[in-house]
Amino acid sequence: MNDLLSIEDLRTVFRTPAGEVSAVAGVSLSVPRGKTLGIVGESGCGKSVLSLSTMRLVPPPGRVAAGRIMFDGQDLLTLPDAEMRALRGRRIAMIFQEPMTSLNPVFTVGDQIVEAMRAHDRDASDLVLKARAIAALNRVRIPAPERRFDEYPHQMSGGMRQRVMIAMALSCEPDLLIADEPTTALDVTVQAQILDLLRDLQQQTGMAIILITHDLGVVAEMADEVAVMYAGRVVERASAKAIFDDPQHPYTLGLLGSIPKLDEEHDRLLAIEGAVPPPFALPTGCRFHPRCVFADAACKATDPSLRRIGDAHQVACLRAPVETIVDAVA
Amino acid sequence: MSTPRKDGLLLEVVDLAKHYKVNTGLVFSRTAGTVKAVDGVAFQLKRGETLALVGESGCGKSTTARLVLRLIEPSAGQVWFEGRDITTLGGSELRAMRRRMQIVFQDPFASLNPRMTVGAILEEPLKVHGIGDADTRAKRVEELLGLVGLAPYHAKRYPHEFSGGQRQRIGIARALAVEPDLVVCDEPVSALDVSIQAQVVNLLKDLQARLGLSYLFIAHDLAVVKHMADRVAVMYLGRIVEIGPKDAVFATPRHPYTRTLLSAIPRPDPHRETARQIPGGDVPSPMNPPPGCHFHTRCAFASELCRTQSPALRPTDASGHMAACHHFETLPDVVVERDRAQAPAAAKRLALYAERRARGPASAG
Numbered sequence: 001m002n003d004l005l006s007i008e009d010l011r012t013v014f015r016t017p018a019g020e021v022s023a024v025a026g027v028s029l030s031v032p033r034g035k036t037l038g039i040v041g042e043s044g045c046g047k048s049v050l051s052l053s054t055m056r057l058v059p060p061p062g063r064v065a066a067g068r069i070m071f072d073g074q075d076l077l078t079l080p081d082a083e084m085r086a087l088r089g090r091r092i093a094m095i096f097q098e099p100m101t102s103l104n105p106v107f108t109v110g111d112q113i114v115e116a117m118r119a120h121d122r123d124a125s126d127l128v129l130k131a132r133a134i135a136a137l138n139r140v141r142i143p144a145p146e147r148r149f150d151e152y153p154h155q156m157s158g159g160m161r162q163r164v165m166i167a168m169a170l171s172c173e174p175d176l177l178i179a180d181e182p183t184t185a186l187d188v189t190v191q192a193q194i195l196d197l198l199r200d201l202q203q204q205t206g207m208a209i210i211l212i213t214h215d216l217g218v219v220a221e222m223a224d225e226v227a228v229m230y231a232g233r234v235v236e237r238a239s240a241k242a243i244f245d246d247p248q249h250p251y252t253l254g255l256l257g258s259i260p261k262l263d264e265e266h267d268r269l270l271a272i273e274g275a276v277p278p279p280f281a282l283p284t285g286c287r288f289h290p291r292c293v294f295a296d297a298a299c300k301a302t303d304p305s306l307r308r309i310g311d312a313h314q315v316a317c318l319r320a321p322v323e324t325i326v327d328a329v330a
Numbered sequence: 331m332s333t334p335r336k337d338g339l340l341l342e343v344v345d346l347a348k349h350y351k352v353n354t355g356l357v358f359s360r361t362a363g364t365v366k367a368v369d370g371v372a373f374q375l376k377r378g379e380t381l382a383l384v385g386e387s388g389c390g391k392s393t394t395a396r397l398v399l400r401l402i403e404p405s406a407g408q409v410w411f412e413g414r415d416i417t418t419l420g421g422s423e424l425r426a427m428r429r430r431m432q433i434v435f436q437d438p439f440a441s442l443n444p445r446m447t448v449g450a451i452l453e454e455p456l457k458v459h460g461i462g463d464a465d466t467r468a469k470r471v472e473e474l475l476g477l478v479g480l481a482p483y484h485a486k487r488y489p490h491e492f493s494g495g496q497r498q499r500i501g502i503a504r505a506l507a508v509e510p511d512l513v514v515c516d517e518p519v520s521a522l523d524v525s526i527q528a529q530v531v532n533l534l535k536d537l538q539a540r541l542g543l544s545y546l547f548i549a550h551d552l553a554v555v556k557h558m559a560d561r562v563a564v565m566y567l568g569r570i571v572e573i574g575p576k577d578a579v580f581a582t583p584r585h586p587y588t589r590t591l592l593s594a595i596p597r598p599d600p601h602r603e604t605a606r607q608i609p610g611g612d613v614p615s616p617m618n619p620p621p622g623c624h625f626h627t628r629c630a631f632a633s634e635l636c637r638t639q640s641p642a643l644r645p646t647d648a649s650g651h652m653a654a655c656h657h658f659e660t661l662p663d664v665v666v667e668r669d670r671a672q673a674p675a676a677a678k679r680l681a682l683y684a685e686r687r688a689r690g691p692a693s694a695g
Contacts (some may be wrong), residue, residue, distance in 0.1 A: 042523040043494075157612045158387070186551060187386035192594040192608045214523055219594030240600040245673035253683045256676070258528035259598050260557040262580065268535070269557065270684055271528035275493040293686035322679050 003070075004208045005054070005176055006030040010067035011054045012046075014279075023049040023062065025232035028306075031176065036202065036209040038223030038240065040216060040255065044276040046232040047212045051178045054210075055094055056084055062098040072175065090120045093169035095162070102165055103153040104303035109164045110149035110214075113137070116168050134216050136167040140197060159190035173205060173228065180212045195221060216259055220244060225312075228252050231276055231287040234306065238313040244314065248315040250292045286318065335628060341375040341398065346407035348393050349366045352617060365617045367393040368566035369678070370407070372643075377511070380538065380545040382559035382576075384552060384591070386613055390568040393515045400424065401430055423602060429459050432505035432667050436517035438497030442489040448475075448500055449485030455507045474503040477528055478533060495526035499533065506537065514546045519554060531557060552595055556580055561650075564588045567616055567624040570643060574651030584646050584653035584666065586629045623656065631657055 012024040024046045031037045038227050039047045052058045054069055056076060069076040071092065076084065096102050104112060113133040114126070121129070130149070135143035140163040153161055162182065169177060179198070183191035199222065202209060219226055219240065226243045228236040228251060236249040247253050257270025274291040277283060286304055289295040298318055306314040309321075319325045348368040353359045361695065368390040375381045375528050383391040393469075396402045398409055400416055408415045416427055434621035435441035438499065442451055452471045456462060462470065472482045478499040489497055498518060515534065519527040531554060537543060549555050556561060563573040573587040583589045583657055594608055623641050626632035635656050643652045655661070672680070 042525055159612055178374065187613075188552070188594040189386065189590055189608055191596070195596070196608070215596065216524070216598045219599040220598045220602070221596045223600075244598065244600050244676060246675045247679060250683065253679055254525055256598070257651055257680055257683055258525045260531070260551075260553040261529075262553050262556055262592070262595065262597070268532050269528035270680065270687055272525040273529070275495060275526065293683060293689075321675075322682055 002032055003030040004033045004072060005210075006070045007050075007054065008068040008070070010050070010053060010069065011065045012049050012058055012062060013065045015061040016280060018280050020065075021231055022065075024053060025279075025281055027229075027232075027234050028069075029227055029234065029237070031208045031210060033175070033208055034202070034206045035224040037080050038219040038226045039210065039212045039229060040214060040219055041229035042214060042276050044231075044278065045229045046279075047229050048180055051094070051180055051212055053212060054178065055088060055092060059087075084122070089116060089174075090172040092175050092176045092178065093172070093174040094178040094180065095165045095169050095182050096162070099183050103161060105153055108150050108152055109137075109156070110134075110151075113164070113168050113171055117171050120172050127286060133167075133171065135162070136171045139201070140164075140167045141193075142167070158186055159191075159193065162186060162190075162194055162222060163197070164193075166201075170201060170205070170207075171173065173206060176208045178210045181214070182211070183218065184213070184215070191218075198222070199245055215256060215272070216244075228255070231282060232279060233316065234314075235288065235316045236314065237306065239309075239326070242313050246313070248309060248313070248320040249288075249317045250294050250319075250324075251296070253290050253322070254291075286297075286316075294322050294325065338376045339374055340377045340379075340412060341546070342410040343373050343398060344408045344410065345392075346371045346394065346397055346409065347405045348390075348397055349405045349569070350401065350597045363617050366403075366568045366619070368397060371565075371568075371570055372407075373563055373570065373573060375512070375544055375546060376510065378538070378542050378546055379561065380547050380559045382549055382555040382562045383565055384549055384555050384562060385565035386591075387552060388567070390615055390616075391565050391567040392516055394565070395433070395516050395548050399428070399433055399514055401433075425459075427527050429508045430510050431512040431514065432510040433506065433514040433516060434498070434501050434505050434518045436499055437521055438494055441501055442497060444489055446488075447485065448480075448487055448489065448492075451489070451500065452485070452504055452507055455504060459508050470507065474507055477506065477537070478503045493526075495529055498522060498526075498530050499639065502530075502533065502537070506541070510543070510545055512544045512546065514548070516548045517550070517663060518547075519543040520549065520551060521545075527554070530656045531577060534558065551610070552580075552591060553633075564591065564673060566633065567613065567619050569654065571625065571655070572651075573643065574653075575649055578647070578649055578651040584649075584658040584661070585625075585655045586631055588653075590628075623654075631661055635658065 007027060007029045010024055010027045011022055013020045013022050027050060039045050053064050058064060064077060110133055113136060114129045117129050117132060134145045134149055137148055142148050142163050183194050213219060223240045226238060226240050227234045230251050236252050247256055254272035260269060272291055283290050285300040285302055289299040302318060304316045304318045306316045308314050345371055346368055350365045350367060351361050352363050352365055354362040371394055383394060385391050397404050404417055408417050449471050452474050453467050456467045471485055475482055475484055480499055510585055519530050522530060547558050559576050562576050563570045566587050572579060572588045581590055590609060614627060620627045622638045623636040625660045626636040641654045641656045643654045645652050646658060
């Protein structure tokens with residue numbers, strides 16, 4: 001296997017007054033080296049908890065209850081804390097949606113980048129680390145990096161701050177970058193700059209990226225493979241091209257139909273009715289069936305598991321492909 | 331003063347400006363500069379029409395929306411609503427006018443009072459404007475909930491019991507309570523998931539068709555704008571740089587900034603080769619905008635003229651399509667990228683999906 005990361009049957013639960021609920025309910029995924037996996041789904045579908053689980057950063061009262069997270073041959077879930085800490089940041093790095101709140105306002109951005117480098121390299125001199133930090137800022141195309149090094153986060157725009165976060169995340173040349181909605185808070189032109197930057201950096205360094213987003217446009221531009229998540233499960237997995245050209249799951253169809261297109265003129269968008277059920281009030285059977293236009297009695301009763309329908313294309317739907325069932329319904 | 335009212339015209343904004351003084355120093359405060367948040371904006375809105383104001387953060391679109399409602403006082407300019415300049419109105423006259431113009435806010439989590447039931451939230455504008463008695467107001471609340479696709483029993487619940495999309499429906503119902511003519515929608519869907527966005531966009535369009543509403547639609551998502559608007563105004567650093575009928579602006583964008591915005595949108599097509607030209611750098615600070623054309627620092631076509639002289643909005647054709655660029659006649663023709671036709675399997679399944687949707691959720695059995 002040439003997968004850098006492979007997640008097997010991961011289950012992350014949260015303790016609530018009403019009992020334990022699964023935010024991630026048996027997810028299996030893999031990311032090959034140098035490739036980008038896009039994870040899409042609505043808010044509350046478990047995509048952020050999945051990424052935090054991978055970093056072993058699930059906040060209490062949550063915990064990873066079952067599964068394996070194989071990273072480069074070792075199971076992250078059984079790693080001692082100290083080893084996990086050494087690995088986190090150095091080999092797996094993460095960037096978040098909010099560049100405003102991810103930086104400490106009372107330290108210069110230079111200090112913060114150096115601090116991150118220092119955590120993994122105790123012996124290097126201050127001067128060496130400063131030079132490396134400036135090189136990192138330069139690499140994310142921040143103009144005048146020597147001057148920016150001594151600036152505070154509030155002196156920078158949102159796009160600049162996200163570049164600083166990326167510089168910090170990449171300062172130790174990680175093998176895997178987890179990017180959780182990295183451009184959602186940014187304007188479109190800045191978003192385009194950041195996506196271009198991530199793509200170029202991936203080509204230079206050969207890192208793998210897990211890109212979490214709700215924007216299918218971003219997925220189409222960035223991802224090699226896509227996992228569509230719904231209510232804590234992966235409901236469809238395929239190459240990015242197959243997700244757009246051969247979408248199988250009704251939820252994927254709903255997401256695709258919801259995007260307003262620039263070229264097409266539709267009177268109405270194909271919205272998905274209703275909302276993602278919270279993990280403590282999941283429906284029986286297929287978790288999507290109350291919102292699904294194709295659902296029948298079997299969908300209410302049976303919870304479908306992922307099945308293979310083509311090369312590297314998996315779907316968790318009893319009725320897919322949907323064109324085969326239409327005639328059966330009068 | 332004579333009124334600039336024409337047939338069907340609901341709103342006319344003339345040379346609207348909002349300048350904020352920036353002070354520095356705590357004890358010996360002095361004015362360090364002025365932020366021209368809105369700097370000479372003019373547009374018209376007809377009855378039943380949707381005008382979208384688009385642009386990136388800090389371009390002044392939300393300030394413009396608030397000026398139109400006179401939630402903040404303009405530094406200069408007029409806002410004519412049905413032939414009356416609302417910037418000169420005061421007291422009860424202004425309140426009466428506000429009944430005709432309402433706003434839907436971006437954040438459905440912050441714009442509903444968490445300590446009021448949904449019924450009380452919807453009833454409040456009716457009380458403020460002294461409409462009806464308790465009985466008729468209760469009936470109206472029920473009617474409003476139905477209008478936005480919620481159920482009567484929702485009136486007894488509190489905002490935290492609702493999802494983001496449902497909350498935005500409540501925000502819309504509140505705006506519609508007093509039967510306004512103009513609804514200002516300030517980024518009404520940008521905080522919502524794409525599937526929920528589609529529900530709310532559909533709802534706004536349905537309501538417009540049923541009630542003959544006019545929308546001033548503030549957004550940064552051009553794809554949503556394309557879906558909602560009749561006309562589009564693109565703003566950059568406090569000024570309108572391009573305005574015109576939606577189809578003209580999207581098919582033949584004249585201003586380099588509009589072209590930039592259009593090419594920056596990620597398209598949902600993995601086969602597409604990304605070949606876009608995004609200017610480097612960020613939007614300059616509105617406190618210290620570049621002289622001449624504000625966009626010249628990021629523009630590939632900027633000349634000496636652009637660095638010194640601010641371009642005025644000029645008509646590009648007879649359709650009312652205008653652009654503020656010295657060089658729009660000589661810019662290279664824009665190649666508007668067409669999305670590739672959808673793959674047959676995807677198109678077939680989406681059509682089936684649409685067919686089922688039209689039949690209604692009853693088919694779920």
